[in-house]
Amino acid sequence: MPAGTTAVTLAGLPDGWTQSVSKDDPLTVTLDAPDPAQSRTYTFRAVSAADRFKESLKKAETIRADKDATDAYDKASLDQAVAGLRVVNWTFHGQTLAYDDKSNTWTLATPLDQTPGTDEKITGGSTSNRIEVPPTVASSTLRNTLAGVTETDQDLTASHGGESFRIPIRIVQGTEITLKDGTRFTGSENGSKWTVTDTGHRLDRDNWPDTDKVELSDGSTIPVTWGKTTLDPSGAAGPYGP
Incomplete structure (x- = not known):
């Protein structure tokens, strides 16, 4: 995001559309449509992405004005507008992933201290366009760091749409x-x-x-x-x- 930019603002929305920016995250914008079924919440990576989204919304509004357009196609046009955006709200096991520029990977700042469920997935995207990515378990490393203490390190890895993920796990057992x-x-x-x-x-x-x-x-x-x-x-x- 350009230096000094603190929020995404969409200008020129279709008639009747309104927007509100999250107090907790200036890159999260909620768009309210005249038709509640069309309202969405999106997270933007950069202003350029927001501009592309605005153009897609105008196309979507044109489709909505067409009496021959079906509701399914109408909704699909809005969802397609999101496809060009980079998802940045990835979470796993109830924790938010951060992007590590050195490794070009979404990861956790602190390793998990317990093994997550086998059915847990990395999730991101909007509520209506939820993305779920199943991680793969890598081999583990067992160490005796102190007398009476064992430490097991393991990674969960995954990839989706050009994004890479690494979930570190470190389980410490025993008492020194x-x-x-x-x-x-x-x-x-x-x-x-x-x-x-x-x-x-x-x-x-x-x-x-x-x-x-x-x-x-x-x-x-x-x-x-x-x-x-x-x-x-x-x-x-x-x-x-x-």
């Missing part, structure tokens, strides 16, 4: 597991080995740890196999020093 005192485990993503430094234990007089298990944040305990005791390089004596 730490030591009882909150010390966190570290490890490589998708790795099966998690490491933690536990400084909450002391050595006895035989230089052996005072426990053979550690407590976790979920209330459970895990057995520990201790390695060989090494002397602190600083030479500092421990609580059971010589």
Whole structure:
């Protein structure tokens, strides 16, 4: 849309036609016809599209004036006027899609946190000219981002009339597991080995740890196999020093 343009205004409408602009979206215009059955609500992408629509409306009015024109053909002429417009009000799973200029794709700013129903479709267009696009499920990627937490990423993709769609889904399951005192485990993503430094234990007089298990944040305990005791390089004596 040209810089400085904040709303679509249609001039030269057929006699009896009126228009109103949505307070929430200046690109959404409702046209009210003398015949309520002909009233429509449309969303415009640019002023040039609005001009093409105005011309189509004039043609539609000419058809309506023809006594031989059928109601079906009359309605079809108005619907045809919408066909030249770019639909910009796409939604999915109750959320509005935004156009990403980098990928030339309609997508969600934030991934869905649940799997949508298999019968859900991407929808757009006017109430009388509703467009439904079924998405295709892409393969998923499973990651272990934290100890005890799995993250599944998946995309739904679709295309229609030159438009591309991508619906990102990210489902996080589980609760992070730490030591009882909150010390966190570290490890490589998708790795099966998690490491933690536990400084909450002391050595006895035989230089052996005072426990053979550690407590976790979920209330459970895990057995520990201790390695060989090494002397602190600083030479500092421990609580059971010589």
